[in-house]
Amino acid sequence: MQFKLTPEYLDSLKKAVSVRNDAYIVDLLKELHPSDIAEIFNELDSEEAKFVYVHLEEEEAGKVLVEMDEDVRERFLASLTSKEIAEQFIDNMESDDAADVIAELPHDVQGEVLSHIEDADQASDIVDLMKYDENTAGSLMAKELVKVNVNKNMLECVRQLRNHADHIQDIFAIYVVDDNDKLVGLVTLKKVLTRPLRTPIRDIFTQEIISVRTGTDVEEAARVMEKYDLVVLPVVDVTGKLVGRITIDDVVDVIRKEETEDLQKMAGMEVLEEPYMSIPFWQLIKKRSGWLIILFIGESFTATAMGFFQDQIAKAVVLALFVPLIISSGGNTGSQASTLIIRALALGEVTIKEWWKIVKKEMLVGLMLGIILGSIGFLRVALWSAFVDIYGQHWIMVGATVGISLIGVVLWGNLSGSILPIILKRAGLDPAVSSAPFVATLVDVTGLVIYFTVATLMLRGILL
Amino acid sequence: MQFKLTPEYLDSLKKAVSVRNDAYIVDLLKELHPSDIAEIFNELDSEEAKFVYVHLEEEEAGKVLVEMDEDVRERFLASLTSKEIAEQFIDNMESDDAADVIAELPHDVQGEVLSHIEDADQASDIVDLMKYDENTAGSLMAKELVKVNVNKNMLECVRQLRNHADHIQDIFAIYVVDDNDKLVGLVTLKKVLTRPLRTPIRDIFTQEIISVRTGTDVEEAARVMEKYDLVVLPVVDVTGKLVGRITIDDVVDVIRKEETEDLQKMAGMEVLEEPYMSIPFWQLIKKRSGWLIILFIGESFTATAMGFFQDQIAKAVVLALFVPLIISSGGNTGSQASTLIIRALALGEVTIKEWWKIVKKEMLVGLMLGIILGSIGFLRVALWSAFVDIYGQHWIMVGATVGISLIGVVLWGNLSGSILPIILKRAGLDPAVSSAPFVATLVDVTGLVIYFTVATLMLRGILL
Numbered sequence: 001m002q003f004k005l006t007p008e009y010l011d012s013l014k015k016a017v018s019v020r021n022d023a024y025i026v027d028l029l030k031e032l033h034p035s036d037i038a039e040i041f042n043e044l045d046s047e048e049a050k051f052v053y054v055h056l057e058e059e060e061a062g063k064v065l066v067e068m069d070e071d072v073r074e075r076f077l078a079s080l081t082s083k084e085i086a087e088q089f090i091d092n093m094e095s096d097d098a099a100d101v102i103a104e105l106p107h108d109v110q111g112e113v114l115s116h117i118e119d120a121d122q123a124s125d126i127v128d129l130m131k132y133d134e135n136t137a138g139s140l141m142a143k144e145l146v147k148v149n150v151n152k153n154m155l156e157c158v159r160q161l162r163n164h165a166d167h168i169q170d171i172f173a174i175y176v177v178d179d180n181d182k183l184v185g186l187v188t189l190k191k192v193l194t195r196p197l198r199t200p201i202r203d204i205f206t207q208e209i210i211s212v213r214t215g216t217d218v219e220e221a222a223r224v225m226e227k228y229d230l231v232v233l234p235v236v237d238v239t240g241k242l243v244g245r246i247t248i249d250d251v252v253d254v255i256r257k258e259e260t261e262d263l264q265k266m267a268g269m270e271v272l273e274e275p276y277m278s279i280p281f282w283q284l285i286k287k288r289s290g291w292l293i294i295l296f297i298g299e300s301f302t303a304t305a306m307g308f309f310q311d312q313i314a315k316a317v318v319l320a321l322f323v324p325l326i327i328s329s330g331g332n333t334g335s336q337a338s339t340l341i342i343r344a345l346a347l348g349e350v351t352i353k354e355w356w357k358i359v360k361k362e363m364l365v366g367l368m369l370g371i372i373l374g375s376i377g378f379l380r381v382a383l384w385s386a387f388v389d390i391y392g393q394h395w396i397m398v399g400a401t402v403g404i405s406l407i408g409v410v411l412w413g414n415l416s417g418s419i420l421p422i423i424l425k426r427a428g429l430d431p432a433v434s435s436a437p438f439v440a441t442l443v444d445v446t447g448l449v450i451y452f453t454v455a456t457l458m459l460r461g462i463l464l
Numbered sequence: 465m466q467f468k469l470t471p472e473y474l475d476s477l478k479k480a481v482s483v484r485n486d487a488y489i490v491d492l493l494k495e496l497h498p499s500d501i502a503e504i505f506n507e508l509d510s511e512e513a514k515f516v517y518v519h520l521e522e523e524e525a526g527k528v529l530v531e532m533d534e535d536v537r538e539r540f541l542a543s544l545t546s547k548e549i550a551e552q553f554i555d556n557m558e559s560d561d562a563a564d565v566i567a568e569l570p571h572d573v574q575g576e577v578l579s580h581i582e583d584a585d586q587a588s589d590i591v592d593l594m595k596y597d598e599n600t601a602g603s604l605m606a607k608e609l610v611k612v613n614v615n616k617n618m619l620e621c622v623r624q625l626r627n628h629a630d631h632i633q634d635i636f637a638i639y640v641v642d643d644n645d646k647l648v649g650l651v652t653l654k655k656v657l658t659r660p661l662r663t664p665i666r667d668i669f670t671q672e673i674i675s676v677r678t679g680t681d682v683e684e685a686a687r688v689m690e691k692y693d694l695v696v697l698p699v700v701d702v703t704g705k706l707v708g709r710i711t712i713d714d715v716v717d718v719i720r721k722e723e724t725e726d727l728q729k730m731a732g733m734e735v736l737e738e739p740y741m742s743i744p745f746w747q748l749i750k751k752r753s754g755w756l757i758i759l760f761i762g763e764s765f766t767a768t769a770m771g772f773f774q775d776q777i778a779k780a781v782v783l784a785l786f787v788p789l790i791i792s793s794g795g796n797t798g799s800q801a802s803t804l805i806i807r808a809l810a811l812g813e814v815t816i817k818e819w820w821k822i823v824k825k826e827m828l829v830g831l832m833l834g835i836i837l838g839s840i841g842f843l844r845v846a847l848w849s850a851f852v853d854i855y856g857q858h859w860i861m862v863g864a865t866v867g868i869s870l871i872g873v874v875l876w877g878n879l880s881g882s883i884l885p886i887i888l889k890r891a892g893l894d895p896a897v898s899s900a901p902f903v904a905t906l907v908d909v910t911g912l913v914i915y916f917t918v919a920t921l922m923l924r925g926i927l928l
Contacts, residue, residue, distance in 0.1 A: 004805045032649050033672065033674065033692055035691050037694050080730060083477075104574075116504050118879050141496055158657065159663055161657050161658075162657060162658050164608075165654045165657065165658050172553055172636070189653055190625075190635060192624060192657070193622065193625050193656070194625075194626050194629050207562070208497065210493070210497065214588050214619075225715075225716075226716055226720075227499050228499050229499070231634065231695050231712060231713075232712075248694040248695060249694075249695075249712075251716075252689075252690055252712070252715075252719070253690075255716065256811070259723045260726075262716050263730075263803055263807055265726070265806075266727075266803075267799050267803035267804070267900060267904075268796055268800060269803075269804075275808070275811075275813040276804055276805070276807075276808035276813050276814055277813055277818075281825075281828065281829070284829055285832050285833065285836075288797075288829070288833060289833055289836050292793070292796055292797060292833060292836075293837070293840065295792075295793075296840060296841075299788065299789050299792050299793070300789055300841075300844055302788035303785045303786055303789050303844075306784065306785045306788070307624075310781055310782075313777075313784050314781045317774055317777050317781055320777050320787070321770040321771055321774070323766050323784070323787055323788060324763065324766035324770070324788065324908050324912065325760070325763050325764055325766055327788055328759075328763045328766075328905065329756070329759075329760055329763065331733055331901075332756055332759050332760075332901045332904075333752075335732065335900065335901055336756070339727055339728065339731035339733075340733075340736075341740070343724055343741070344740035344741070345726075345739075347720070347739075349739040349740050349741055350741055354741075357741075361745075363728075364745065364747070365748055365749060367754070368749050369752060369756060371755070372749075372753050372756075372757070374758060376757065376761075377760075379762075380767075390771055417727045431659055434899070436657065436731060436900050437795075437796045437799055438793065439903075440795075444788050444792060448788065
């Protein structure tokens, strides 16, 4: 029932292509969903792909193209003429997909392809869509929609539906507009099916309608669709005129992309534009090394900080042994806190106005976690000292120093981790940048200072 | 156009409730979407909520209930009788939502509510849905759907649509079944609108139909809907019989939940079941401290590892200064690698079969990143030595030790970070557990051994 691309399957397909077995290919394609065909295309070279695509049905070719991996599509389209691209793919695509595909083409090819599109309206729709900024609702919307004037009746509604049925993949609603094309409501398909044809639209249309502006951020549009459980969302211009609609499948892609970007930022790297396997070596190095270098420079202040306490370390080498344990505990707690707050901010569970509530909560949580880890730290020193004489006669004071430092470092790490995303968001930056590695670096440097200060105070006259 | 819950708005509403201003409440509710009303309910106490809900239209009450926060809903329902819950909410809800709400109730209340449901079919649907395991497609589906026998014609199709129009929020497709109720295809609404009523279903229905089994994992169902850009997905039982359908809004929730869980696991904590603000203090401590303690115990091996090199540290205190810098570089690189691989595995960009390709790639990437950070590390030592005599006369050898150790530690960190998710996935565990903190802890301990071994080899006879 569901398609699975196995190596054996791909082998037999490639063989059929190499011997030019048309009948086999046609049979095969007939059974498959465009998404599955796209999966196959991802594994073919441009020559093979060219042989397969001519056997696709016109309506399917565009859908397959949209579902292909970006780099595969790029290579494939480079092997076709502008005329072929326009007539065999773009002509049968919805305007939003068409605009996306054309935007990926080299600049000089874009104009050529547009000039070969048969339907002048579609061409101008595409040109219009390409104007919108990449991160706005305008760039995500399709122009194809069914609308009806509020002064007409249901018969007109059905007429409009029939007129557009060929151009629109899925019709979920009929929008109602006034004489100025301003969006005023919608008619559900359910009503079209159940009400008499002479019913005036005015009497039965739903006036409460959720819409976004062309300039609305795509992530905001995604949140609106999620909140109101919408499958399709109308888009209006600044004057309220209906200009397009966004469908849920595009929004799901936005959500996935957004989550991946957040994850990558939170792991301390730049956002990768391509899937892991297809990203070139040097680009991967570039995306990863930038933040690594910044973190390295930040972290190198630990060497400076420890430099100030060289004498103490020389006198009590035992202090050095606990450095990684203490600073990493602060870092781990800070990572947890920053992840929690970044996510809560992203999902709208908290707002930056509630910063004081968050700080209060996280101070208590940090203190408690510090006490837990501090106690374990003290026990660790005590336990070892019972068996080996590694921490000397003053093991109780060493253990207490470790324990108290842990409380301070964990509390501080937790506080930094929770407050940093809020500060970044307040400053208009992306909170996800206050990643775990970033917080850890900050806490490492300050944690060392806390640790050695506690040690200096507690061990003076004993070990120091 | 879009609703925004301001403190002022909430104040005036609460005031209207306290003076029992019915007219105000009715006016207010008429204008709002159920999702917005739910947002208001989240801010009311049970007494206030009770006063507001009686003014809701019957059809809306159920929708509002579903959109409320889980803990608010729990408290609110606890203030109602079983009869009120059944008649005023459940009776107007779709079966999947109804089953979810009832499943949250205390066990003894569940039976009572079910016995008060008027429609016996709905009650048995709900009981049936409650049987499915929480993470399966069965638990996510609704029973309400429109189906038509393959031997009928379009007139029957329209008749079925009209019959069900009242019970189903949105109708996206009409499913076609054979005489045994087995799913064999679908008829799009577009066809219903554009084809003559006497057309036999058999002649025009779409036979290629994607479906999942009741036992399919919800995340797998989500992936299927994403891949095929579906708005609704039919669910069949083991015999292929059509039993329900999943809608995209439920799947979007699954995706969000899944991403949040992954993020929390990757930050080294247990998955929180509730939003950040509503999770109780001790539960938060419990969820966070578990992994922190495990990481702490793992990290405490750094103290053991450094214990072995106490003599070297005593002789050359300068070695201790670079410990945090070197181990954190390994940890940061490892975090990046594990995040990349965990995400690529989750999105299906790579499979564990490709482990050797990943290892080869990450060895080269790790080596390159190591060379970059190692060079900066050497330069750091050289630069400081030009101004202050902190690293002594042998600063070149100290710098070389730091540089070479960095190459080793970064390479090793990168390799651990990329291979650990693969090993976990191979063992049937969730790769997200190989979180950044987990990788960092592993790399900290081993990184110390690499560093001090390099130092012992390079500085013997010079500083050691």
